Amino acid sequence: MTSSTSGPKGKPIEARSQRSQWSDRSFTWLTRLMAFGVAAVLVFIGVQVAIDAMPAIRRYGLEFLVTSSWNPVDDAYGALPVIYGTLVSSFIALLLAVPIGVGTALFLSEDFLPRPVRTVLSFMVEMLAAIPSVVYGIWGIFVLIPFLGPIGDWLHQNLGWIPLFGTAYLGPGMLPAALVLTVMILPIITAIARDSLISLPPALRQAALGMGATRWTAIFRVLIPAAFSGIVGGIMLALGRAMGETMAVTMLIGNSNDLNISILAPANTVASLLANQFAEAGDLQIAALMYAGLVLFGLTLVVNILAEMIVQRVNVYK
Amino acid sequence: MEHTAQHTDVPALRDTETVIATEQLNVYYGDFLALRNVNMAIPERKVTALIGPSGCGKSTLIRCFNRLNDLIDSFHLDGRVTYYGQDLYQDVDAVQVRRRIGMVFQQPNPFPKSIYDNIAFGARATGLTTDLDELVERSLKRSALWEEVKDKLKTNGLSLSGGQQQRLCIARAISTEPDVVLMDEPCSSLDPLSTLKIESLIRELAEEYTIIIVTHNMQQAARMADYTAFFNAEATEDGKRSGYLVEFAPTRKIFDQPAQEATRNYVNGQFG
Amino acid sequence: MTATDYRTRADRARRAIADQTSGPGYFDLFWTGVAGFFTLLALIPLVLVLAYVVFRGFSRLNWAAFTQLPPPPLAPDQGGFANALIGTLIMVGIGALVSVPFGVLAAVYLSEFSQGQVPRWIRFATNVLSGVPSILMGVFIYGLFVITTGTYSAVAGGFALGVLMLPIIVRTTDESLQIVPKQVRWAAIGMGASKFQTVLRVVLPAALPAIATGLTLAVARAAGETAPLLFTALFSQYWLDSLLQPTASLSVLVYNFARVPYEGQQRLAWAAALILVGIVMLTSILSRWATRKQIY
Ligand SMILES: Nc1ncnc2c1ncn2[C@@H]1O[C@H](COP(=O)(O)OP(=O)(O)OP(=O)(O)O)[C@@H](O)[C@H]1O
Ligand SMILES: [Mg+2]
Numbered sequence: 102m103t104s105s106t107s108g109p110k111g112k113p114i115e116a117r118s119q120r121s122q123w124s125d126r127s128f129t130w131l132t133r134l135m136a137f138g139v140a141a142v143l144v145f146i147g148v149q150v151a152i153d154a155m156p157a158i159r160r161y162g163l164e165f166l167v168t169s170s171w172n173p174v175d176d177a178y179g180a181l182p183v184i185y186g187t188l189v190s191s192f193i194a195l196l197l198a199v200p201i202g203v204g205t206a207l208f209l210s211e212d213f214l215p216r217p218v219r220t221v222l223s224f225m226v227e228m229l230a231a232i233p234s235v236v237y238g239i240w241g242i243f244v245l246i247p248f249l250g251p252i253g254d255w256l257h258q259n260l261g262w263i264p265l266f267g268t269a270y271l272g273p274g275m276l277p278a279a280l281v282l283t284v285m286i287l288p289i290i291t292a293i294a295r296d297s298l299i300s301l302p303p304a305l306r307q308a309a310l311g312m313g314a315t316r317w318t319a320i321f322r323v324l325i326p327a328a329f330s331g332i333v334g335g336i337m338l339a340l341g342r343a344m345g346e347t348m349a350v351t352m353l354i355g356n357s358n359d360l361n362i363s364i365l366a367p368a369n370t371v372a373s374l375l376a377n378q379f380a381e382a383g384d385l386q387i388a389a390l391m392y393a394g395l396v397l398f399g400l401t402l403v404v405n406i407l408a409e410m411i412v413q414r415v416n417v418y419k
Numbered sequence: 420m421e422h423t424a425q426h427t428d429v430p431a432l433r434d435t436e437t438v439i440a441t442e443q444l445n446v447y448y449g450d451f452l453a454l455r456n457v458n459m460a461i462p463e464r465k466v467t468a469l470i471g472p473s474g475c476g477k478s479t480l481i482r483c484f485n486r487l488n489d490l491i492d493s494f495h496l497d498g499r500v501t502y503y504g505q506d507l508y509q510d511v512d513a514v515q516v517r518r519r520i521g522m523v524f525q526q527p528n529p530f531p532k533s534i535y536d537n538i539a540f541g542a543r544a545t546g547l548t549t550d551l552d553e554l555v556e557r558s559l560k561r562s563a564l565w566e567e568v569k570d571k572l573k574t575n576g577l578s579l580s581g582g583q584q585q586r587l588c589i590a591r592a593i594s595t596e597p598d599v600v601l602m603d604e605p606c607s608s609l610d611p612l613s614t615l616k617i618e619s620l621i622r623e624l625a626e627e628y629t630i631i632i633v634t635h636n637m638q639q640a641a642r643m644a645d646y647t648a649f650f651n652a653e654a655t656e657d658g659k660r661s662g663y664l665v666e667f668a669p670t671r672k673i674f675d676q677p678a679q680e681a682t683r684n685y686v687n688g689q690f691g
Numbered sequence: 692m693t694a695t696d697y698r699t700r701a702d703r704a705r706r707a708i709a710d711q712t713s714g715p716g717y718f719d720l721f722w723t724g725v726a727g728f729f730t731l732l733a734l735i736p737l738v739l740v741l742a743y744v745v746f747r748g749f750s751r752l753n754w755a756a757f758t759q760l761p762p763p764p765l766a767p768d769q770g771g772f773a774n775a776l777i778g779t780l781i782m783v784g785i786g787a788l789v790s791v792p793f794g795v796l797a798a799v800y801l802s803e804f805s806q807g808q809v810p811r812w813i814r815f816a817t818n819v820l821s822g823v824p825s826i827l828m829g830v831f832i833y834g835l836f837v838i839t840t841g842t843y844s845a846v847a848g849g850f851a852l853g854v855l856m857l858p859i860i861v862r863t864t865d866e867s868l869q870i871v872p873k874q875v876r877w878a879a880i881g882m883g884a885s886k887f888q889t890v891l892r893v894v895l896p897a898a899l900p901a902i903a904t905g906l907t908l909a910v911a912r913a914a915g916e917t918a919p920l921l922f923t924a925l926f927s928q929y930w931l932d933s934l935l936q937p938t939a940s941l942s943v944l945v946y947n948f949a950r951v952p953y954e955g956q957q958r959l960a961w962a963a964a965l966i967l968v969g970i971v972m973l974t975s976i977l978s979r980w981a982t983r984k985q986i987y
Contacts, residue, residue: 113505114519117512118546121885128887132800139797139861140816142854146823146831153834204729213723222730224979229737231971233915235942236964239949240740243747243957284736291733317722338822345824347918348946372826372918379833379922394830398823405822409815487881492806518883528874531897544884544892588878595882 147398154391156384165392171358171374173382178389180371180396182360187370187397190275190350191343194282199336201283202290206332207320209291210298223295230288238352241281246272246353249280253365268363273355275364281349286339293338293412297331298324330411337408341401347372371397435462437503438599438629439484439520444498446479448491452661453479457498459648459667466621466630468640468670471650471685476662477633480650481601484631485520486513502599518545521597525604527584529576529591534559534568537576537587541595554594562590563620582613589620593628600624602632606639618643637686640670647673649682741968748965751958761928761944767955772963774930775939778845781931782924782940783913785849786856791906793853794860801861802868803890814865821858826918828854833922845931845938848924852913859912863905867898904978911974915967917942941967 151158157165161178168179205226209219253270260266270276305327309319325332355367356377371393379390437460446454454476461467469477479488486507488494500507507516529537538555541547547554555572559565564586568579576587585605592600602621606614621630621643634640640647648667652660666673666682677683755771762770797817801810832851837843871894879889895902917940925937926947941963948960 112503114502114507114511114515117515117885121514121887122512124887125885128890129800129804132796132804135793135796136798136800136805136810136813138793139820139857140813142857143816143820143823145835146820146827146854149831149834150827153830201729201732204726205733208723208726208730213727222734225737226733228972228975229733231911231915231975232737232740233917233942233964233967233971235915235917235945235949236740236744236968239945239960239964240743242949244739244743287733287736315716315719317719320722341822345822345826347824347826348942352946352949372824375826375830376918376921379830380925391830391834394827398827401822401824401827402819405819408822409818413815485881487877490877490880514883514885516883517881521883522877522881524874524877524881526874528872528878530875530878530893540879540884540892541882544879544882544888591878592882 147395147402150391150395150398154388154395157388157392158395160385161389161392165389166396169358169360173386176385178386178392180389180393182358183369183371183374183393184396185360186275186354186368187344187372187400189364190279190282190354190368190370191340193275193279193364194286194343195336195340197280197283198287198290198339202287202335202339203294203325203332205287205291206294206298210295211316211320223292226288226291228288229284230292234285234346234348235352237281237285237349241277241349241353242273245280246277249277257365264362265364268361268366270365271355271367273353274366275354275368278350278354278368278370279364281353282343282346285346285349286343289339289342290332290335293335294328294332297328297335300331301327330414334408334411337404337411341404341408344370344404345372345397345401347376351376435465437461438463439631440499440501441480441483442499442501444480444483444496444500446476446483446488446496447494449493451659452655454662457664459664461629461631462646463629464625464627465645466625466632466643467646467648468644469631469633469648469650470635470637470640471662471665472652473635474660474662475650475652477650478603479662481522481603481631481633484599484601485517485522487517487522489513518595519597520599520601521592521595523585523588523592523600523602523605525607527581527588527608529579529584529587531575531577533573534576534579534587535572537591538594541591545595547595558590558594559587561593561624562586563616564590580613582609582616585609585613585617586620589617589624593624597628599629599631602630604633604635607635614639637674637688641674644670646670649673649677649679649685651681651685744961744965744968747958747961748963751962752965756959756962760930761939761948762955762959764951764953764956768958769955770959772939772941772944772959772966774927775941775944775963776966778848778924778927778931778938779914779940779942781845781934782848782852782920782938783910785846785934786852786913787906787910789850789853790856790860790909794857795864795902798861798864798868799890799895801865803894804886814862817858817861821862824918825855825916826921829919829921829923832919837923840935842935843923843925843937844933844935845924846934848920848938848940851919851923852916855916855919856909856913859909860906863908864898864902867901867905868894870901871897900981904981907974907978911971914970915942917946921946 157178165178165180166184167181169181170177170179209223250270253276256266257269301324305323306319309323314322350370351373354369354373356369356373357367358369361368375390375394378386382390440460441457444454444457445452457480469481471477482488483496483500496508502519505511530540535555538558539551542549542551542554556565559568564583567583576584579587606617609617618639621632624630632644646667647670649665650662651665652662654660666677666679673682674686677686755769757771757776758773759771760774761772801813828851831854832847836847836850875897876889876894879893920940920943924940926943927937927939931938945960945963945967948956951957
């Protein structure tokens with residue numbers, strides 16, 4: 102065997118080539134720049150929207166948040182109805198999606214069904230999140246709204262004395278929008294709740310069952326409490342998603358800026374207000390819309406930061 | 420707990436030239452002193468084995484030799500590690516160090532690439548302008564893998580058996596013609612037959628390379644190593660265990676007439 | 692604590708649990724039924740939406756749909772969404788072109804080069820960014836780009852989609868890179884490969900299948916998005932002949948044509964919705980299948 106190819110044994114180690122050092126350094130810097138760039142985009146969005154909202158902020162101040170007129174003719178703008186609509190539609194959606202989502206997550210994380218069936222069903226629930234928002238919109242217009250007609254009429258006729266059903270069902274309105282929102286956030290809650298349930302240590306369940314607890318006692322007393330913060334994190338993420346959801350809501354909510362407590366009446370959200378008016382708005386109206394957008398940005402930012410903090414704490418605990 | 424410095428003085432190994440030497444080497448992970456006051460001189464073209472109980476810092480030491488510990492944020496050392504007299508931690512580029520001092524790991528870790536590309540990687544990375552086909556063949560032959568894989572050089576390295584993967588990793592390590600090959604328990608995840616193959620391979624490689632091998636297997640050290648260093652770990656005042664070199668001598672001496680009681684107990688399996 | 696003490700407590704606990712289950716299994720049966728019913732409830736919308744989209748959209752998917760411009764309001768069953776399809780492809784392409792290098796490099800920093808608290812904060816910001824409503828990405832690009840260039844355009848739309856895809860790409864690439872075992876990195880570094888070579892020749896190729904899956908999902912997600920395009924790309928009835936003019940997209944076409952009283956346009960909206968759903972479903976299923984044959 103030739104040993105002539107051997108390296109320079111014993112010779113001092115020389116410096117690395119300039120090119121190699123330079124490529125290492127510049128590559129590292131490039132990636133660092135990009136990483137900070139991603140964080141910067143988040144800040145930029147806030148700053149850009151705030152700058153564009155400035156004329157409206159100066160003119161209307163904080164009163165914007167509690168004023169309920171939206172009148173481009175008189176330049177009178179207030180975001181109360183859309184903020185109310187955003188919060189209420191998200192709240193109704195959560196109210197429905199949380200039990201259904203957590204129930205589904207339990208059903209698909211325990212061994213009620215054979216594993217392959219569970220995998221397929223979980224995948225199908227996840228597919229709910231993949232369907233584009235605008236497709237839910239068109240489905241809502243042509244299928245859900247007509248379908249809800251008799252139900253809405255019945256609610257108004259029989260329970261009309263409750264303010265929530267105080268107006269006649271006109272089609273587009275809070276009810277269909279909130280229902281579609283429910284469907285859209287369901288997969289988020291289910292997926293995260295299921296993840297946190299699955300990642301619980303098996304010993305926990307065995308300990309509970311070993312003490313003679315039945316399956317559902319174990320679920321209620323041990324598993325759900327242990328997975329609680331994960332589930333809450335998922336719910337917060339879903340809330341953020343619901344508040345910012347645009348297309349399906351815009352197509353179904355009726356886009357009325359009148360504040361109405363009835364869920365059968367048309368309403369509006371910040372996101373759908375933007376979707377509806379932005380393209381045709383004049384200068385001050387754009388600023389007012391930007392102001393509303395800034396409010397939405399702040400709301401979702403707070404919710405998402407809380408959600409992330411909860412989810413991260415859970416991950417650390419894992 | 421006072422048998423530290425006086426027992427670690429190393430017998431002078433002046434029959435061959437020293438490749439790597441440590442002088443008063445202390446290694447830390449953060450505040451934790453993992454290795455303390457290691458002085459040893461590793462001879463050229465011999466097999467040197469590092470033995471000792473788990474956690475005594477064998478891996479830590481071997482990773483100091485090619486500056487792989489640089490990857491660990493909390494790592495730092497004082498004292499000196501020299502390579503033919505040159506301080507490895509003073510004005511030396513770690514990447515260049517690793518081109519001279521190669522490494523084989525405990526878990527076989529071929530790249531998820533073809534067998535051919537695994538071997539050619541080093542040459543390509545270092546910009547060597549050799550005949551790659553020839554380099555691949557030569558490296559595989561020297562690591563006794565050629566006959567088994569010569570017809571499937573394009574298949575993924577991960578498709579080989581564990582023992583074959585480890586020999587592929589050895590072939591990869593020697594493809595760049597390092598001076599020293601560090602091996603951290605290279606056989607611990609392999610079956611006995613693969614282990615035997617790799618042992619005899621290591622013996623052969625020692626004709627050309629300096630081999631430093633960590634092993635938990637006494638017989639393996641006895642069979643293969645020319646020199647053996649025994650490390651132990653011991654609780655310091657703050658209750659943490661830091662490792663130190665107990666004895667470094669020709670293998671025969673370590674196993675037959677060790678100077679230290681602790682060494683005798685360890686190699687006779689009466690360690691506790 | 693004494694032994695008897697312990698025993699009484701254990702007894703008490705056992706009795707408490709035994710009391711719970713005194714009904715012969717009805718409690719469990721009831722809740723299993725509820726959970727199963729909720730699961731069914733969750734799946735019904737999927738089946739209904741898919742069924743309707745296929746049912747209403749499929750019959751309209753003729754050759755003209757893929758080759759012609761959108762029909763005028765009163766022309767029944769003429770025309771197509773060819774310009775919208777092209778617009779979607781181009782804008783998603785622009786978005787990917789912007790966000791893929793950006794996001795992949797950022798993820799390389801997070802998983803390969805960063806240390807300490809910095810990556811934690813950037814990951815945090817990335818996750819928060821992915822929760823920012825997509826319509827605000829449109830608002831952002833409107834302020835940044837549409838106002839500056841003075842026109843709605845494919846480029847603006849593409850940028851808005853790019854912002855949308857960015858956090859998804861960062862996160863999936865980051866995760867894919869972290870799946871690559873650190874032993875593989877050590878192998879490369881231990882041979883004297885530089886950081887650049889280790890990442891470019893070993894780590895990224897090893898993670899490539901997983902990264903590609905993530906990119907595909909991001910692209911599919913962007914293809915279905917409407918809100919960021921509403922006032923960046925707007926819409927157009929005509930063929931695209933410049934990247935700096937209003938541009939049609941499938942999703943905005945669905946939005947526009949679903950709300951008009953003209954049946955011809957409504958039917959085209961359903962057909963476009965079917966295409967969107969098809970793209971998204973197909974990529975999701977394919978990516979599922981692809982992740983099965985990953986390296987690690
Ligand atoms: N990255 C690290 N950070 C902090 N401490 C570490 C790190 N790596 C190793 N240690 C500590 O350093 C000491 C020596 O570890 P090392 O891995 O070198 O031991 P070893 O002799 O190789 O053990 P084994 O035989 O189990 O491989 C141990 O106490 C270990 O916990
Ligand atoms: Mg070790």
